[in-house]
Amino acid sequence: MVGDTERTATQSGAGAGTATAGVTFQPQASEDDAPASPPAVEIRNVSLWYGSQQALGNVSLDIPRNRVTALIGPSGCGKSTLLRCMNRMNDLIDGVRIEGEVFIDGEDIYGAEVDPSDVRRVVGMVFQRPNPFPKSIYDNVAFGARINGYKGDMDGLVEESLRRAALWDEVKDDLKKSGLALSGGQQQRLCIARAIAVNPEIVLMDEPCSALDPIATQRIEDLMQDLASDYTIVVVTHNMQQAARVSHRTAFMLAGDDLVGRLIEFEDTDRIFLNPGDERTEQYITGRFG
Amino acid sequence: MAAESAATGGPQSALFQRRRGRQLFEQAIGWVLFLCAAVTVLTTVGIVLILVIEGLQFFGDVSPWEFFTGTKWTPLYTNQAFGVLPLIGGTLMVAIGAAFISVPVGSVTAIYLSEFASPNVRAVLKPILEILAGIPTVVYGYFALTAVTPFIGNFAEPTIFNAASAMVVVGIMTIPMVSSLSDDALHAVPQDLRDAAYAVGSTRFEVTTRVVYPAALSGVIASYILAASRAVGETMAVTIAAGSTPNLTWNPLESIQTMTAFIVQVSLGDTPHGTIEFRTIFAVALTLFVMTLVMNVIAARVTARFREVYD
Ligand SMILES: Nc1ncnc2c1ncn2[C@@H]1O[C@H](COP(=O)(O)OP(=O)(O)O)[C@@H](O)[C@H]1O
Ligand SMILES: [Mg+2]
Numbered sequence: 001m002v003g004d005t006e007r008t009a010t011q012s013g014a015g016a017g018t019a020t021a022g023v024t025f026q027p028q029a030s031e032d033d034a035p036a037s038p039p040a041v042e043i044r045n046v047s048l049w050y051g052s053q054q055a056l057g058n059v060s061l062d063i064p065r066n067r068v069t070a071l072i073g074p075s076g077c078g079k080s081t082l083l084r085c086m087n088r089m090n091d092l093i094d095g096v097r098i099e100g101e102v103f104i105d106g107e108d109i110y111g112a113e114v115d116p117s118d119v120r121r122v123v124g125m126v127f128q129r130p131n132p133f134p135k136s137i138y139d140n141v142a143f144g145a146r147i148n149g150y151k152g153d154m155d156g157l158v159e160e161s162l163r164r165a166a167l168w169d170e171v172k173d174d175l176k177k178s179g180l181a182l183s184g185g186q187q188q189r190l191c192i193a194r195a196i197a198v199n200p201e202i203v204l205m206d207e208p209c210s211a212l213d214p215i216a217t218q219r220i221e222d223l224m225q226d227l228a229s230d231y232t233i234v235v236v237t238h239n240m241q242q243a244a245r246v247s248h249r250t251a252f253m254l255a256g257d258d259l260v261g262r263l264i265e266f267e268d269t270d271r272i273f274l275n276p277g278d279e280r281t282e283q284y285i286t287g288r289f290g
Numbered sequence: 291m292a293a294e295s296a297a298t299g300g301p302q303s304a305l306f307q308r309r310r311g312r313q314l315f316e317q318a319i320g321w322v323l324f325l326c327a328a329v330t331v332l333t334t335v336g337i338v339l340i341l342v343i344e345g346l347q348f349f350g351d352v353s354p355w356e357f358f359t360g361t362k363w364t365p366l367y368t369n370q371a372f373g374v375l376p377l378i379g380g381t382l383m384v385a386i387g388a389a390f391i392s393v394p395v396g397s398v399t400a401i402y403l404s405e406f407a408s409p410n411v412r413a414v415l416k417p418i419l420e421i422l423a424g425i426p427t428v429v430y431g432y433f434a435l436t437a438v439t440p441f442i443g444n445f446a447e448p449t450i451f452n453a454a455s456a457m458v459v460v461g462i463m464t465i466p467m468v469s470s471l472s473d474d475a476l477h478a479v480p481q482d483l484r485d486a487a488y489a490v491g492s493t494r495f496e497v498t499t500r501v502v503y504p505a506a507l508s509g510v511i512a513s514y515i516l517a518a519s520r521a522v523g524e525t526m527a528v529t530i531a532a533g534s535t536p537n538l539t540w541n542p543l544e545s546i547q548t549m550t551a552f553i554v555q556v557s558l559g560d561t562p563h564g565t566i567e568f569r570t571i572f573a574v575a576l577t578l579f580v581m582t583l584v585m586n587v588i589a590a591r592v593t594a595r596f597r598e599v600y601d
Contacts, residue, residue, distance in 0.1 A: 121491035131482035144490030
């Protein structure tokens with residue numbers, strides 16, 4: 001079983017080349033300490049429609065605090081859509097309708113009196129394609145803090161954020177340089193610095209490594225695990241090997257013939273990969289469809 | 291056997307003939323298109339040549355120094371003076387005054403269209419702006435004379451022909467240019483950047499003012515320059531609205547004359563060809579041409595830089 005998974009993951013993976021034989025799973029997520037703190041995000045019966053086409057069907061799951069949670073599943077199964085439900089980015093798309101609740105710290109972020117921009121201050125996001133602003137590295141990082149009226153030591157905040165994003169040493173001498181002048185991997189770390197400079201509780205990452213080479217991918221993966229001590233991370237990935245390497249819990253999603261994405265299984269990552277409860281999960285992780 | 295080869299040979303040669311005919315047709319089309327392009331290029335070259343030749347002849351009689359520094363423009367009077375500054379001053383006053391209307395209104399319209407309007411509103415507003423751009427400029431001229439000047443008369447005492455009314459109508463006239471080109475520039479800003487700004491808690495207004503507008507700035511500035519260039523070259527409306535009194539003044543309530551209006555005046559008048567009076571229009575036109583050319587080149591440069599940003 002393990003061997004099976006290993007092999008398929010290596011074949012279908014983005015070629016990160018870091019597959020170690022045997023244990024690829026980080027056993028940080030011990031089941032004992034999971035219930036100690038309440039979940040960071042509680043998703044309750046969320047359904048979503050793009051116009052008349054339903055894309056999510058009644059999804060419920062609890063995202064554990066200070067953990068890396070991976071969303072996996074075949075392309076088009078609604079991973080990105082579910083991720084964007086957690087910071088109301090879907091609100092920006094015309095014709096989207098959402099039912100259900102998403103609780104963060106006990107508050108429904110879709111509540112009538114909630115301003116989506118306040119939600120996004122608490123729930124940051126890193127996108128599939130690195131998207132730094134055509135501004136200096138410094139201004140990229142400081143952007144969110146300025147928007148949110150940060151009055152403290154901006155230089156300190158920029159340095160701290162870049163350090164946390166493991167980019168400081170590479171850029172500390174040219175913070176005035178355009179963010180677009182960096183390499184793809186550096187740009188993505190800049191985007192992570194930009195996201196955490198607002199001091200969010202949760203950071204959503206939508207296939208953050210899909211545009212990066214294996215070495216840059218490795219650095220982002222390491223970073224995700226470091227960040228998990230301070231933030232709750234939710235990462236969408238089509239790379240099962242990556243999910244296995246970085247995440248504590250994994251949600252497997254699947255869309256049927258009706259194109260409605262549903263949650264099939266949500267378990268500790270090693271359970272999902274070693275002993276999946278659902279036949280379709282097993283088929284997916286062994287590469288038999290998707 | 292023989293029948294078969296004849297059967298295959300027949301259609302095949304016909305096929306080749308048809309091909310040859312089509313090739314000739316293609317070649318002919320190529321030549322026609324080339325000729326059309328050549329006519330355009332030659333016309334432009336011809337116009338520029340005439341401007342330069344006639345203009346140089348003019349500068350044989352009148353020193354460029356007198357032309358470009360003189361403050362009196364009376365080439366059609368017995369007491370001739372050839373200082374073009376009053377015309378340039380009138381032209382720039384109208385263009386700058388117009389920019390005070392077209393730049394803010396056009397920019398806000400573009401921002402609204404690109405960032406705030408729903409697709410439905412956009413579908414209605416865009417064509418309306420195009421209609422505004424399609425109104426003949428002579429209509430704007432009479433609008434200035436019959437509506438704008440009387441309106442200004444409520445607050446001040448303009449002469450019948452005055453620069454202010456020309457500023458207003460040229461400003462309105464160039465709004466579609468600013469809004470349409472700026473809208474293009476704003477629209478070209480990748481959605482990625484908007485998403486990134488939203489994702490750190492920006493409101494739509496902040497996304498627009500802090501990310502989209504700055505990212506599109508060079509394209510937006512190019513639209514301002516092109517609109518100014520258009521205002522400088524605008525003829526009919528300013529001739530009707532601002533009058534034909536060469537006048538080096540800062541007072542927009544007075545009548546002035548723009549470069550284009552002077553050219554119209556001489557062209558329509560009975561000034562005999564070949565005289566120095568007549569040649570003044572080539573000197574003025576050459577100056578005008580250089581002014582708008584420089585503006586258009588700057589706009590093109592700025593736009594080119596703007597493209598680089600996203601590649
Ligand atoms: N902006 C949109 N408008 C309409 N349909 C969309 C939009 N975004 C995604 N979809 C549809 O919703 C489904 C789920 O998409 P997505 O969440 O992007 O899947 P994934 O990230 O798992 O590949 C797909 O069928 C996709 O075509
Ligand atoms: Mg996706």
